[in-house]
Amino acid sequence: MPTTNPLVVGHRGAAAVRPENTISSFVRGVADGADVIEFDVHLSADDRVVVIHDPTLDRTAVAGRTSGAVRDLTWPQLQDAELADGERIPTLRDALETITTPIQLEIKAPAAARPAAELALAAGVADRVTFISFRLEALEAVRAVDPGLALGVVTSRPTADKLATVDDLGADMFSVEIPHLDRALVAELQRRGVRVCAWTALTESDVRAAVDVGADLLAADDPGWCRSVLEAAAHPTG
Template identity: 50%
Template sequence: MAVCAENTLASFDRATRDGAVAIELDVRLSVDARLVVIHDAAVDRTAVAGRRQGVVAELTWAELQQVELGEGQRIPSLEAALGVVRTEVHVEIKDPAAALQAAELVLREDLQDRVMLTSFDVGALAEVRRRSTRLRLGVICTEPTAAALAAVRQLDAAALAAGSAHLDPELTGRLQSAGVQVCGWPVRTEGELAQALAAGVDLVTADDPAWCRERLAALAGAEV
């Protein structure tokens, strides 16, 4: 989030209070096979104190807990995040090694109705689909290429998240008619928001949900 340390329990709470209808978070696997919520492959960019460096896949859960993030937050486990977030959650699989374990967690906790597993890595999503047809999947891509659209069909994916600059109403409408939810990203400026709305998307990915809701309300008012 733009207003809170990213991928933390505090940021998920803030996003919910600021009106986000869904929370997007990232998951990787520690060296001792714990599902950890972090975007980057290393802790270096987001760490502000304590342990300041290290590759997530080479650190234990205990070592990762030595990393202090902004506002005194720590790296959460996926279990903890799903335990506190009550909105829809899009779990982006950053590390393919985490795919099956994340799938098992969602199934074990019977969260498939409000948790979607997403990824740029189609192979990771295919592994999840082989595990269960009950899990909702989302394909992420910068540009909706023929390969990305084929993956949506082959995986029976529930959603496609693509760069708003590469979406248009015709493609969005075609996907929606097939029952696929379309998400535009990123939305950091009013221009990017307008671009996503012009493409007819169902959702946008924004770092500041309160700002996004405010601009949506303003744009809706301008159209009246």
């Protein structure tokens, strides 16, 4: 049985309590005790690396410009999109300047990989960033910028192909949906020096499952809640 709790990863900041992937969400995630902040990036039409999960505005924009593909819109046009609570889409630079914890930077669009890596290096924060993606070509592009940058492979299920990708890249982290992790897999990855991140904890049973398999990190939309569940499990009363 694991003797330590996983580190808490604020998924898209604190997406359950603040608009996801916004500066206020990152600030809230850190304030609520996240050890790591995770967020997503795409590339705009004028080659700005911007923080947004989806390839379009349609789901998260609530006023102003409420539709359109991120890659087809310039930075000024993206700023016309109003998110919940009056928030706006941040740039990667904004995020890196705001977040004080380690970061999981998820590359959604492979075109954003190289500029994201270059920006993190230029900002002097690359040593606390793990570049993660479902897309092999995105991780290969990061590795081409600097072989020393930390990489993480993201997948729903730990297939043979994805596990081979971890080995081929020399990835530092493997990020897998909670239901598809087991103790033997986690222990084997850790033996090979690969950290395991379980995602995404939405219920207490999710948290318990991640602890039971020995995950190194646990992503949650509400990092404050996740930390409280972990602490309660570690110090039961009665």
